[in-house]
Amino acid sequence: MDEIIVIEHHKPRLRSPILIEGLPGVGNVGKLAAEHLVDELGAVKFLTMQSKHLPPQVLVGDNGVLRLVDNQMHYYIRKGKGNRDIVFLTGDYQGITPEGQYELSYRALQALEKHRVSRIFTLGGYGVGRIIEKPRVLGAATSPELVEEMKGHGVVFSKGEPGSGIIGASGLLLGLAAHWKIPGVCLMGETSGYFVDPNSARMVLEVLVSILGLKIGFSALEQKAQQIERLTTQFKEAEKAMADSRAEDLRYIG
Amino acid sequence: MDEIIVIEHHKPRLRSPILIEGLPGVGNVGKLAAEHLVDELGAVKFLTMQSKHLPPQVLVGDNGVLRLVDNQMHYYIRKGKGNRDIVFLTGDYQGITPEGQYELSYRALQALEKHRVSRIFTLGGYGVGRIIEKPRVLGAATSPELVEEMKGHGVVFSKGEPGSGIIGASGLLLGLAAHWKIPGVCLMGETSGYFVDPNSARMVLEVLVSILGLKIGFSALEQKAQQIERLTTQFKEAEKAMADSRAEDLRYIG
Amino acid sequence: MDEIIVIEHHKPRLRSPILIEGLPGVGNVGKLAAEHLVDELGAVKFLTMQSKHLPPQVLVGDNGVLRLVDNQMHYYIRKGKGNRDIVFLTGDYQGITPEGQYELSYRALQALEKHRVSRIFTLGGYGVGRIIEKPRVLGAATSPELVEEMKGHGVVFSKGEPGSGIIGASGLLLGLAAHWKIPGVCLMGETSGYFVDPNSARMVLEVLVSILGLKIGFSALEQKAQQIERLTTQFKEAEKAMADSRAEDLRYIG
């Protein structure tokens, strides 16, 4: 099979779209924020990526219907002549190996080539290991000019934070975007790193909608967070059972 | 070498066959059930898949003759004009990496393309971490219609079970089958997850034969379970010895 | 780079050669036995396989000169009209992943295709977890006829031993040889599994030279064993140091 299977549900015509990424990660901050935006704006799914770099797993909905885990893209057409449209990249998982992470990020950018993305915002959490009352929104960008522009929107650029750089899709998409000459910014909400953090996601979103000139509500975010928290607990229990059984089976592999 | 070597022993002509999968997994429920059906129906092996995604291992029979580990397909021609034939997918192991699991499931579906599979049943165990007296048979399906149909056969669809979705071939075959527009169902017998469970396998089989209108005996099932249990124990001991020795050798790899 | 780089130093003309494999494994029994035969017979190296499936390592000789780790083939031309020549497959390591093990075994058989190998003997250790005074030589073969033939040479075929089958090149070469219709036998010397075991290697060799009608001395074997023991200790110390430092570096990979 292909490493990544790309299924196009629609072929929208987009005007120099802005790409917003929010995949699972620290505190699920990016995923929470991006999915909330998709819901609030009523963005339309137009592309699905399945891949052997994702877990070998189907998810089962409350109605008993299953679907393969994936990464998805939604689009949102903005009203007004000069406005750039928006594309969202979200999904169930990030690639499960370093190689898979590279492949998935690269393929996402490749799939968007024809739409000529004009800017990328990747959203994530910045784990600090302690409870944060007022999360800052930290940033990193692809050029000094963009750093300055973001500072004007309240994004914090703090020397030595994050000291280890950015790991995963939020970093790779920006790093690889240079091959398409697309500028971009990573927005990271401070979070403890211990649980799903809707508060941090909200801080990131408030900065983002101010930059983009969007208007959205936030009431559904808290609900969504509770729902994710519940699912996560269930997942972990079942995954643990599965891992224990797999660990048994595969012990001889070393 | 090819990632997967497909060897066709026969080229049967099959009528819109139903695919039944039972590979090793939790409680070996799926493997037990599917292999029991193969034996009871006298199904004929027609295809072998060898792969570098399976363990690098040969098995030695009681007569001292060895064979490479593999996945196999058997077919069973049903009497009667309107009846659909059956194909079984069984084997020694599932793929040993996530990538390998995708490849093996995809290749199995590809190999059956010309037979135009009409429906898939994947069989597995649902580990609950405690001894179960009367195992339920849980289900998940590719469409709401199929969910309803299965409920009529006593399959339980329970919101939030399995919470983590379905991992491995039983999930992937159904998730990937969408590319061939094949509908399907996963039948999961409740099991502790601590040992090979013929009782759970029997519950799954009773539902399945009722759906398919087959008649089989069950006396050999208990024996088969004991045989698998014995082999598994031997495997694990030797595998452990091997793993220990390999861990030694490869320690510097990290 | 190619997955496996095959370098042919000579192009010998061989008469239906017998392939004898002895790579590192339990007790280094196979490696010890095969390398002793190479030395005693003065077999000539004619083929080197380098591969990214082997460790990323060079070995440094006592003279300070380094060489990349590899697998090698030697040949030995037997006198006499009806006699089949011999090819040896030895090396520094086996493949370090399951996939790598498949690739290396398959490629070795492919490289020998033109020589039309007539039979394969793979040599290994059978770890029993306790000190063995008089190691038996256990066997497994590709056909019942070959099992009978080997019994005549004192090879023990014992139901349920090895219960886990044979893992690594000694198994794979025989399992994959079916694609070239080459029959073969695995000879396994009992060994504790705790250290390099020249005594077990000698038992295997005595059976093998009786089968092949060869005459060799054994005095160098004991010396070689002592030398390997010493090297192994040095390796492990250095590897441990390296592993500790790498574990540090790569901790973030998870």
Next chain:
Amino acid sequence: MDEIIVIEHHKPRLRSPILIEGLPGVGNVGKLAAEHLVDELGAVKFLTMQSKHLPPQVLVGDNGVLRLVDNQMHYYIRKGKGNRDIVFLTGDYQGITPEGQYELSYRALQALEKHRVSRIFTLGGYGVGRIIEKPRVLGAATSPELVEEMKGHGVVFSKGEPGSGIIGASGLLLGLAAHWKIPGVCLMGETSGYFVDPNSARMVLEVLVSILGLKIGFSALEQKAQQIERLTTQFKEAEKAMADSRAEDLRYIG
């Protein structure tokens, strides 16, 4: 995406250049030494290698600007008619799998093919597990002649050191260079292996500049070591946090 993306910033014309490698490793001795030389000589970056065999990570500079982790080559044109120019191979990481290490080393040599490298020096640390006051510079080379030549420059060739050979790029580049018939030497500074070691790097550099007839200062080396030490500590903390969170997420993968 390609396994390795090679970006050529300049196309210098080089005279039989000498390749000097210093990538991260034990005590970061090689990296410290090579990067110090690059800085002292004002060598010019002409080639960048990005790869899915490197961590999926971007680094963030003090100015908030990010860049993808990579391996880099710099060149230095030497004055004087008979002098050979110098190419440096440095970078943020080595390949994170054995396969990745092979691919990156092979690709680096391939990228330099047209420049006809005349000799390779790979620089590294030799971890001895205790604090060293006066680090020796140990060597290994591709031929006995080169061993003799190096002894004349004070390089120590000590039987059984390093007992485990050389793991990683410093070994592979020399082992694979045989395919291009390029001779080479590995220079290893003794180091405890517990921390970044500028003292060991200086010993290696003093030998190297004596061999090459270069003149450089050493004052910046201690500063550079402190800087790397600080970065490494920050990296490790953040990486640990990330690894912990990833371990959580991926627990079910086994």
